[in-house]
Each structure stands twice: as structure tokens, then as C-alpha cells.
Amino acid sequence: MSDFTIQPVPRMHAPRFPLRDAFTESDLNSQPYRTHVSRPLAMALAALGVGGLGAQGLNLGSNQDTSFQLAGGMAIPVGPTIVETIDPAAAQALIARVFAEHGYALRQRDVEVAEGLEAERWDRARHVGVAMLGAEDFSTELAWAYYLQRTLGEFEHVPNDPRDRIANWLQSVSEKERMEVETVIHRTERHRSGTAPEDEGHLMVLDPRHLVVPTTSTGPFNPPTSDPPRLAPQPGESSQMTVSLESATSTFSISPVLITGGYMPSGMAATPGNPSTIEQRAEALQRLERQVVEYIEYLQRQGI
């Protein structure tokens, strides 16, 4: 015989801490979270696929409990991603087109001009989820392995990383390959410092709350102007067709971004005299399109 009985509680004092929706981003920003994860290291780790980042996204979880523990109460399907592309305008147009084909229009506030890897925007990108370098590309991924090895010591063991592949590569790399990797690193650094020429590629961060994409209206490395980004809807566009991703994510409590890859090697412009590069570029855009479609399908599954 149990000592206990079911006793409905007629009234309960609400806790004094607020509901999630009542707690704003600026509240949070006033209490910055100190982390050991710096921007370059986060990129390097992510590019390496460390800890389930990279190809698998962030959800290491395998059931509700796991999602809870890793996500602190939220399941995050996939983390935000950087797409490095030589042709931001093409990628941008593609994103706008695919969204439009699915009945979505991107509003101006969903689209912001990015200045490469300028620190403030990086911080914001990190705030909504640390960005990842497109890890599908061989040389980028290994470049970061090499970079990390050179800067933080020998790369021996990181849980869940593709260390065998990296270690084997580092042992077997030829001088020519090494040079290629160093070139990639060099270019990445030039991007970061804003000294890369305009045609050398760009980085963009895609995320449902702050879609940050480069625009050609100001040039990828120039400061943004008041010109509306190219993805802004035209006057008179039906507001019903406009989906506020910001409110959608808030409503549905998700912060997914699942556009990965789309990488095109920096400095390899698609030119008539360079058919292999044209092929690569087309492939990368096709990959990006598939990923955008997947992303939209994901949003639709969430009822957005």
C-alpha cells in the first residue's frame, strides 16, 4: 500500500526567472559568455569535423536525453555554416531564386551585407552558432589540419576526428601539395584581413535569424551602403509571401542552418579558358542549390 496519493496542485508560484521568449538577445549580449573557443580555433575544429561538427552537424545526440544534455534543452539539428565561394553573387542569386521558387521571399532585414570575416560579424555569427568552414572540400579541410598542427602543436588525438586520414595525409604530403595547402592558408588569411582581391572568393554565413550574405551592390569587401541588398523584395510584394525567419525560429525554437559546402577553390575563377574550373563552379552551385532546397524542406517540416 503506497504512502502517497495523487494530489493536484491548484496553484503554483511561477518561478522568477523569465520565459525564453521574454529574454531578449540584448539581455544576453549584456552578459557575454566567456569561452576558450576562439574564432580561428572554432573554424579549425569545425573544419576538421571535430566532435561531430562538420559533416554531421552538431547534434551528437541519439535520443531525447542526449539532445537535452548536449543542447541544454534544445535539439539543434545542424549548426550554421560558412560557404566559401568565389562567386558570391551567383550564390546569392541562387539562394534568392530557390527561396522564391518555394514561395518564400527574403526581406531586407534577413539579408545583410557582410564584410568578409570582419570581427564584429564573426562574433554575431558565433552568437547564433559558431560558423563552420565548408568541410567538404579536401584542401580546405586538410589545410586547417595543417594549420592547426603548425600553430598548436602536433595533431595526435582529438575525439571523433578523422585523425587517421589527416595523419596519413600529413605524412604522405608532397612538396607540391604542401605548397597548395599553404596557398589556401595564405588566401584564407588574406580574406580574414580584408586584403584579398575581390575576385578571390568570399565567405558568407547563412543562418535563419541573420542571413548574412555578401552582395555585389557594394563589392564583397567594401563597407555596406544604404543600397538595399539584392535579395530584398520589390515594392508591392505580397507580405503574405514574406516569411520572417527570425520570428519563425523564435516560434519554433530552433536554430537550424543546414547549408553546408558550396565551396569553390579560391582564386580559380571560372573563365572560358579554364573549363575544369567552370565545371567545379557549376558543381559547387548545384551542391549549394541542393542544400538550400534541403534547408527549405526542413523549415517546411517545422511548419514554417
Place this chain on the structure above:
Amino acid sequence: MHLTLHLTHACNLRCTYCYTGEKFPRGHMSEKVAIRAIDWSHETTPPGEEIDIVFFGGEPLVRRDTLERCVEHSQRLRAETRRPFFFKVITNGLLVDEAFLEFANRHEILISVSCDGVREAHDASRCDALGRGTWDRLEPRLRLIRRENPYAQVTLVVTPKSVRWLAESVEWLFGLRFRYLHLQVQHEAEWDRRSFRELRRQYRRLAELYVARMRRGEKFFLNCFDSKIHSYIQGETLAHQRCSVGRGQVSVAPSGRMYPCVSFVGADDREEHRVGDVWSGLDEEKLAGLACRMQRPKPSCEGCALTDRCSHWCACLNMRTTGRIDRVSPVVCEHERMLMPIADWVGNTLWKERNRLFLHKFYNRAYPVLSHLEETLEHWAEQRGISLDAVDEAIANLPDESVAFATGKE
């Protein structure tokens, strides 16, 4: 889709509270059934949606070969179709060795070890077939697991026999640097007022421990408080994450028969709870009936202000405690009424102080990402004997160094 594969009925332990049914030494899941179960989940889950595979038992590592085949098969499917698969193994830890940990790390398998805490608590229930305690054998393996896999979680079952060591056990596990602790109160045990008083006392000690650790900026997950704080903060959202029997979650017995959740599998002899098998799929009519029974408002809870935050919705829990999925146990009710105010005290205290870790843990959507990266870095540094300060310094110097290196000027 959450797919739990009960790889075997066999187990090397005889825990007194085990709910997974009689232990048949040869009741293994064949590789054919396991692969079919994965294929079934793949065929019935929309493209691109993730499948979470949980390896359970019995003791799943008794069938390590089958587990490995399952992972390899899923990885092939992932490569072919870009379907994300995630893996978790729930183990008693005694069969874990370095080779398995290497395999788990390589395939990103999350490890959940069952350990009830300090020796007295653990050996009170977790015995082998000869009735001997297993703490001495588990303890070195726990250290090994933590060393190789910083994300491993520990599940502690709390019983009237072990409750008085609860806070001590949690502290001990934190001391081993496990950060993800999952307390599972054995509601179906013989709890009485005295043992519940002890449980309340232990929860209060844990609440103080929780607040102290948060003030020191130490990250961890302790489900008893975290889930209750989230249940308020997330409100409606959390309700969507709750299980609904058989929908998006299936447990497969070694025979290939399917059940709505782990607690229903038992000895695989409960016809009324079977919802299909891996060959012919789910019995939709039966599932709908179960869901209907589960979602019906519970008259016993009518008018209760705690229902949105309470565990009364859990079919598994109701099944274990009352034998019916739609009936709530008085012990569950008593426990929820006890736990919630203590969890709210934790939340209120940390909110009042505007504790930075609290704010980010519960309100920052990016926290899981940052936290995960941070842990990865800490583990990386720890394995090399590098202090985090040194890492910080290296990071601060990264851009210049890398430019110098990349331009050949170093």
C-alpha cells in the same frame, strides 16, 4: 526517428531493479534482424531526416560484433544517401575496453554508462549473476571512459536503498569529471515517507551543489534540475519534444518485434504492447489506439497547475509504475511536487545573481555549440598536458603567426 535496438536479452549483470525482463543467455538479435530494422527505419523516415540509433539490451556490448555491423551498415547508408545517423550505446560499462572506445570515437557513438555512484549505492543493486557487487570492476573502466570520451554520460538509478548516497555519488562522479549526469528515480520501488524525506534532503544538497558549481562557472548537465528549469523556460516548446508512444520512436526486441518504447519490450512476451515487426512494419491501428489512450486527459490530474511541467505524460514511466500507459502513479505525483520547488529555487537563485553560465545555458541558443567546442578544446589540451591558458595565448597569437607562416616569413 529514434530506433532502439535491443541487441540481446543477455546481460552480465543482474541488477535488482532491471526492467528489461528476464535474461536469456542466448536471446540475441541476429545481424539480419538488426540490419533489417535499420533499413526499415531508413525506408520509413523522410529523406534527410536524422535517425538516432540507440543500442540497448540486456547488455549491448555482449553483442559487440552486431553493434559494429549496424554502425558500419548505417555509415554506408549515410554515404550513399546523405542520411544523418547518430549512435548511442547504453551500457553497464564492464565490457568497455580501449578498442571499443576507439571504435566509439571513430564513429561518434555517444556512451551512456550506468553507475549508481559510490560503492555503497552502486553495489546495493548492481550485482553480477553471483550476487556480487560490481563497483570495483566498473570504477577503473569509468576512468578509462572519461579519459577517452569527455561527452560520456552517466545514468544513476536512485532507489530507496541507494538514496542516502545520492549527493555524495553525484559529487564523486563530478570529481571524475563526468559532466552529463542523468538521475533516474526508480519510481516503481517501495518508496515510503521516510525514504522520500531522505530523497528531498538529498535533492536539497544537490541544489546547493548545483548553485555552487554554477557560481564557479563549471559546466555540467544534471537532468533533475535542468529539465525542470527548462520545462518552465521553454513552456509549450518542450511539450513538443515529449515522447508520444510509437510515433518517431520504436524499440526493437531481439526477435524483430517492435514496441513503442524501451520499457515495453521486457521479455518480448506482451502481445498487447507489440506494435509491429521489422518485416511488416508498424501496426498503425494499434499505434493510433495507444496514442489515443496516452493523450487522453488524466482525470486524476485534472486542475493541477503542474501538468505542463510534470512527467505524467511519459508512457514508459506510467507503464512501469502502474502497468497502464494512461494511469499516473501517486509516487510520481509526490516526486514531481517535491522536485519542482527545489529546481525553481535553483533557477531563482541563479537568476537573481544574473549568473552568466545560467543565462547562457538556458537562454542562449548558441550555448550548446559554444559549450561543445569548448569541451572539445579542453579535452584536446588535456590530452597533451597543455594548460588552457597556454591555449588561450596561442589562439591570441594565431592570425599573425599564420600569416607569417603562410607567407614564408617565419
